[in-house]
Amino acid sequence: MLKFVIRRVLWTIPVLLLVILMTFLMMRQIGGNPFRTSERAVPPAIQANLERKFHVDQPWWKQYLYYTQGVFTLDFGPSLTLRNQSVNDIIKQRFPVSLKLGGLAMLWALVLGIPLGIIAALKQNTITDYATMAFVNAGYALPNFLIATLLIYVFAVRLKDQTGLPTNGWDDWRTWILPTIALGHAPMTIFARIVRGSMLETLQQDYVRTAKAKGLRWRRVVGLHVLRNSLIPAVTAAAPLLGYLITGSFIIETIFGIPGIGRYYVLAVFGRDYSVVLGVTVLLAGIIILANMVVDILYGYLDPRTRDTRT
Amino acid sequence: MALLEVDDLRTYFKTRAGEVHAVDGVSFTLEERKTLGIVGESGSGKSVTVLSIMGLVQSPGRVVAGSVRFQGQELTTMKDRQLEDLRGDRIGMIFQDPMTSLNPTLTIGTQITETLRRHRDLSRQQARKRAIELLEEVHIPKAASRLDDYPHRYSGGMRQRVMIAIAISCDPKLLIADEPTTALDVTVQAGILDLLEELREEHDMGMIIITHNMGVVAEAADDIAVMYAGQIVEQATALDLFDRPEHPYTEALLGALPTLEGDARHARLTTIPGRPPDLIAPPEACRFAPRCKYAGMDDCNVVAPELREIRPGHWVRSAHPASERVAEALVTS
Amino acid sequence: MIGDRRRADFEATLLRTADERGRDAGAALRRASLWRDALHRFTRNRAAVVAALAFLSMVAYVTLTPWLSSLDPYAVDFSIAYQSPSWDHPFGTDQFGRDLFVRTALGGRVSIGIGFAATIAIMGVGILYGAVSGFVGGWIDNGLMRFLDALYGLPYLPFAIITLAIFGTVNFWTMVVALTIASWFTTARVMRGQILTLKQNDYVRAARAVGARWHRVLFRHLLPNTLGVIIIFVFLELPGVVLGEAFLSFIGLGISPPKASWGTLAQEGYTAYQTYPYIILIPSLAIAWLILSAFFVADGLRDALDPKAKQKAA
Numbered sequence: 001m002l003k004f005v006i007r008r009v010l011w012t013i014p015v016l017l018l019v020i021l022m023t024f025l026m027m028r029q030i031g032g033n034p035f036r037t038s039e040r041a042v043p044p045a046i047q048a049n050l051e052r053k054f055h056v057d058q059p060w061w062k063q064y065l066y067y068t069q070g071v072f073t074l075d076f077g078p079s080l081t082l083r084n085q086s087v088n089d090i091i092k093q094r095f096p097v098s099l100k101l102g103g104l105a106m107l108w109a110l111v112l113g114i115p116l117g118i119i120a121a122l123k124q125n126t127i128t129d130y131a132t133m134a135f136v137n138a139g140y141a142l143p144n145f146l147i148a149t150l151l152i153y154v155f156a157v158r159l160k161d162q163t164g165l166p167t168n169g170w171d172d173w174r175t176w177i178l179p180t181i182a183l184g185h186a187p188m189t190i191f192a193r194i195v196r197g198s199m200l201e202t203l204q205q206d207y208v209r210t211a212k213a214k215g216l217r218w219r220r221v222v223g224l225h226v227l228r229n230s231l232i233p234a235v236t237a238a239a240p241l242l243g244y245l246i247t248g249s250f251i252i253e254t255i256f257g258i259p260g261i262g263r264y265y266v267l268a269v270f271g272r273d274y275s276v277v278l279g280v281t282v283l284l285a286g287i288i289i290l291a292n293m294v295v296d297i298l299y300g301y302l303d304p305r306t307r308d309t310r311t
Numbered sequence: 312m313a314l315l316e317v318d319d320l321r322t323y324f325k326t327r328a329g330e331v332h333a334v335d336g337v338s339f340t341l342e343e344r345k346t347l348g349i350v351g352e353s354g355s356g357k358s359v360t361v362l363s364i365m366g367l368v369q370s371p372g373r374v375v376a377g378s379v380r381f382q383g384q385e386l387t388t389m390k391d392r393q394l395e396d397l398r399g400d401r402i403g404m405i406f407q408d409p410m411t412s413l414n415p416t417l418t419i420g421t422q423i424t425e426t427l428r429r430h431r432d433l434s435r436q437q438a439r440k441r442a443i444e445l446l447e448e449v450h451i452p453k454a455a456s457r458l459d460d461y462p463h464r465y466s467g468g469m470r471q472r473v474m475i476a477i478a479i480s481c482d483p484k485l486l487i488a489d490e491p492t493t494a495l496d497v498t499v500q501a502g503i504l505d506l507l508e509e510l511r512e513e514h515d516m517g518m519i520i521i522t523h524n525m526g527v528v529a530e531a532a533d534d535i536a537v538m539y540a541g542q543i544v545e546q547a548t549a550l551d552l553f554d555r556p557e558h559p560y561t562e563a564l565l566g567a568l569p570t571l572e573g574d575a576r577h578a579r580l581t582t583i584p585g586r587p588p589d590l591i592a593p594p595e596a597c598r599f600a601p602r603c604k605y606a607g608m609d610d611c612n613v614v615a616p617e618l619r620e621i622r623p624g625h626w627v628r629s630a631h632p633a634s635e636r637v638a639e640a641l642v643t644s
Numbered sequence: 645m646i647g648d649r650r651r652a653d654f655e656a657t658l659l660r661t662a663d664e665r666g667r668d669a670g671a672a673l674r675r676a677s678l679w680r681d682a683l684h685r686f687t688r689n690r691a692a693v694v695a696a697l698a699f700l701s702m703v704a705y706v707t708l709t710p711w712l713s714s715l716d717p718y719a720v721d722f723s724i725a726y727q728s729p730s731w732d733h734p735f736g737t738d739q740f741g742r743d744l745f746v747r748t749a750l751g752g753r754v755s756i757g758i759g760f761a762a763t764i765a766i767m768g769v770g771i772l773y774g775a776v777s778g779f780v781g782g783w784i785d786n787g788l789m790r791f792l793d794a795l796y797g798l799p800y801l802p803f804a805i806i807t808l809a810i811f812g813t814v815n816f817w818t819m820v821v822a823l824t825i826a827s828w829f830t831t832a833r834v835m836r837g838q839i840l841t842l843k844q845n846d847y848v849r850a851a852r853a854v855g856a857r858w859h860r861v862l863f864r865h866l867l868p869n870t871l872g873v874i875i876i877f878v879f880l881e882l883p884g885v886v887l888g889e890a891f892l893s894f895i896g897l898g899i900s901p902p903k904a905s906w907g908t909l910a911q912e913g914y915t916a917y918q919t920y921p922y923i924i925l926i927p928s929l930a931i932a933w934l935i936l937s938a939f940f941v942a943d944g945l946r947d948a949l950d951p952k953a954k955q956k957a958a
Contacts (some may be wrong), residue, residue, distance in 0.1 A: 140935075210474070215394075243799055
C-alpha cells in the first residue's frame with residue numbers, strides 16, 4: 001500500500017510542471033510584456049527596475065523557470081493592477097472564502113446526495129424511488145445560475161419575511177446557506193444518481209446473495225457488503241466534481257456577491273491583471289491534480305484489487 | 312420426521328410478458344444424513360427451487376403456493392427475521408461461482424467470522440480461532456496465515472472450499488449446494504465432491520446437490536430428482552435411476568453422455584432436439600411432449616401426466632415410461 | 645402396426661420441422677443488422693423516444709421560428725418593454741421591447757450551433773488523438789496518455805477563459821475553439837479505451853493475420869464498431885458544451901451583442917429577475933430542456949446498442 005501511495009504522489013510532480021508550462025505559454029500569448037500593457041503610466045526608471053526584477057529581459061524559458069521556482073516556493077509574483085498587492089496577498093484574502101464555499105457545497109452534496117441515492121436504490125421502483133429521482137433529476141439539468149436565481153427569488157424575495165435569508169456577502173452563517181445549496185445542488189444530483197446506480201448493481205451481485213444465505217441481518221448486508229462496494233464509484237466521481245465546483249464558484253460568487261477567488265478571477269481577466277490570472281490558474285490546477293491523487297489513493301484503499309495491479 | 316419436506320412448491324415470476332412458472336408443483340422429501348441430487352438443464356427450475364426453500368427468491372419472483380417444512384417448521388410463512396436466524400445456522404448454502412460469490416473487498420477471515428459471530432456468541436479471538444479450524448477442515452494449507460487474505464488471492468477451487476467452510480461453520484443440519492462444481496476445472500471437481508461427502512459424514516448433515524452433470528450426481532447422491540420445465544419428472548434412488556430409467560427425458564440425458572467404448576469414436580453425440588417450453592403459459596399437456604420420441608398421436612399433447620409411483624420408491628411423470636413401452640427399444644445410441 | 649407408422653411420421657415431422665426452423669432462423673439473422681436491431685430496441689424504449697422527440701422539437705423551434713415569425717427580434721420599442729408572456733408575445737418582451745419568443749429561438753440557434761460545432765470538433769480531435777494513441781501503442785501511447793493526464797489537471801473554465809483571452813474577441817468561432825480545447829480530453833481517453841478493447845478482438849487479429857494494412861484495419865474494422873460509442877458521446881458532450889457556453893456568457897465572456905446566445909439572454913435577464921423573472925427563466929429552461937433530452941437520448945442509445953449491459957443490471 002505504501003509503495004502505491006509513494007508512486008502516486010511522485011507522479012503528480014511532472015504533471016504539475018507540465019501544467020505550469022502550458023499555462024505559462026498560453027499567458028505569454030496574451031500578455032507580451034505585462035508592464036507595458038497596463039493602463040497606468042509608469043516612469044521609465046521604475047519600469048526598468050520592475051522589468052529586471054521580474055526577469056522580463058530574460059529569454060522566455062528562463063522566465064518560466066523563475067516562475068516555476070516561484071510557484072514551488074508559493075510566490076506568484078505581484079499583481080499588475082493593484083500596485084501594492086502581490087498575487088499571494090490576493091489569494092490569501094480570497095481563496096479561503098472560496099475554499100469554504102466549495103467545501104460546504106461538497107459537504108451538502110455528499111450529505112444529501114448519498115443518502116438519497118441509497119434510499120432510492122433500496123426502495124427501487126416504488127413511489128419513494130420515483131419521487132426521489134424526480135427531485136434529483138429536476139435539479140440536474142438546470143444551470144446553476146438558474147437554481148441560484150430561483151433560490152434567491154423564493155427565499156429572499158417571496159419568503160423574505162418568514163426566513164429573511166441574506167443573499168449578499170459572506171459574513172455570518174446565514175449568508176452561507178443559499179450559495180451552498182446553489183453550488184452544491186448539481187454535485188448532489190450526481191452523487192445521488194451514481195450511488196443509486198451502483199447500489200442497484202451491487203445488490204444484484206452474487207456475494208450479496210451469499211451474505212443473505214449466511215443469515216446476516218439485512219442491515220449488516222447493506223451497511224457493510226453493499227455500501228462499501230457501491231461507494232467506490234461515488235468516490236471516483238468526486239474528483240471531476242471538484243472541477244465543477246471551481247467552475248460553478250465563478251458564477252455563484254458573482255451572483256451572491258461573495259468575495260472569493262472565482263469572482264476575482266473574472267474581474268482580473270477583464271482588468272487584464274495577467275499575473276493574477278496565471279497564478280490562480282496554476283493554483284486551481286494544482287488543487288485539481290492533488291485531488292485526483294487523493295481520490296486515486298482512496299480508491300486503492302477501498303478496492304484492494306487495484307493496489308496489486310496498478311502500474 | 313424428515314429433515315426437509317417440500318410439498319407442491321410453486322414459484323412464479325411476474326414479467327412484462329406474463330407470469331413465468333419457474334417452479335410449478337415440486338414435492339420431495341429429504342431424510343437426515345441423506346443426499347438428494349437434483350438434475351436438469353438450464354431453466355428447469357432447480358436453482359429457483361432451492362432459493363425458494365431458503366426464502367431467497369428476489370422480486371419479481373415469489374413463492375405463490377406450497378409448503379416447505381424444515382425439521383417440522385414451516386418456512387414459507389416465516390418472518391424474514393426468523394428466516395435470517397435459520398440461514399447460515401441450520402441451513403447452509405453454497406453457490407455456483409465462487410469467484411463472484413465472495414465479497415472482493417473483505418478478507419476471507421471477515422467473511423467467515425461474521426457468520427460465526429452472527430449465529431454464535433463468540434469473541435473476536437474465538438471466532439478467528441474457529442475460522443482457522445474451519446479452513447483446515449476444508450483442507451486449505453497454511454490456514455492461519457491466509458485468514459487475512461482477500462478472495463482474489465485464492466484459486467477457484469480454494470474459494471469454493473472457503474464457501475463450504477462458511478456454509479458449515481455453524482454446524483447446519485442441511486447443506487444445499489447449487490452447482491458446486493460447475494465453475495471449476497474437472498480435476499478440481501472430484502476434490503470438492505469428496506470434501507462434501509467427508510463433511511456430510513463428519514457433521515451428520517443432509518445434503519441437496521444441484522447439477523446438470525449426471526456424473527456428479529451418480530457419484531454423490533443417494534436419491535435423484537430429475538427436473539424439467541419447472542416440474543419433477545422422475546425421482547428414484549440413484550441406483551435405480553441409472554439402472555432402470557423410466558422417463559424419456561432421463562433416458563435422453565443418460566444417452567447424451569459421451570462414452571468411451573464402442574462406436575463413440577465414430578458416432579456423433581446424441582442431443583435432444585428442440586428446446587424447453589416457454590414457462591409463461593405452460594401448456595395443459597405434457598411439457599416434454601414436443602421433444603419426446605414417444606409422444607404419439609395420443610394424449611400427450613392434451614393431458615398433463617401426474618407424478619406416479621411406478622415402482623416402490625420410483626416416481627415418474629410420463630405417459631410412456633420405459634417399463635410400459637410396448638415398442639422395442641428405440642435405441643438411443 | 646398403425647402405431648409404428650404414425651410414430652415414424654411424427655418423428656419425421658419433428659425432425660424436418662427442426663431443420664426448417666433452423667434455416668429460417670439463419671435467414672432471419674442474416675437479414676437483421678446491428679443498426680436495425682438497435683433502432684428497433686430504441687423505438688421500444690418509451691423514455692428514449694420521448695426524449696428524442698423533445699430534442700427534435702427544440703431543434704425545430706430554433707430553426708423554424710425566426711424564419712416563420714413576422715416579429716422582428718431586433719425592433720426596439722420601449723412602449724412594450726417588459727411585458728409578461730401573452731398571446732402576442734408567448735415569451736414576453738425584454739427591456740427593449742424585443743419579442744423574446746423569437747429572440748430565444750435565435751439564441752438557441754447560436755447556442756446549439758456552437759454546441760454542435762464544438763461537439764464535432766471535440767469528436768474529431770478526441771477520436772484522432774485517442775485512435776492514434778490506442779492503435780500505435782507502445783511508448784507513444786504512454787507519452788500521449790501522460791500528456792493527457794496533465795491536461796486533465798487544467799480547470800475547465802479558466803482554460804476556456806484564457807483561450808478566449810488569447811484570441812482577444814469572443815465570436816462564434818473563438819467560442820467554439822475555446823470550448824473544444826477545454827473539453828476534448830474525455831473523448832480522447834474513451835476512444836483510446838475503445839480502440840484498445842477492439843484491438844484485442846479476434847476479428848481484428850484475423851484481419852491482421854490475413855495481412856491487412858494498418859489503415860485498412862483502422863478504418864474498415866475498428867472505427868465502424870466504435871461508431872456506436874461515438875454517437876452516444878455526441879449526445880453526452882453536446883449538453884456539456886452548451887452549458888459551458890452558457891456559463892461563459894453569464895459571467896460576461898459571451899458573444900458580443902446583438903448576436904445573443906441563451907447564456908447572454910440569461911445574463912440580461914439576471915439584472916431584472918426580481919421583477920421580471922421570466923426573462924432569465926426562459927433561456928435557462930431552454931438549456932435544461934436541451935440537456936435533459938440529449939442525456940436521455942444518450943441513455944436510450946446506450947441501451948439500444950448494448951442491451952446486455954442493462955440485462956446484467958436488471
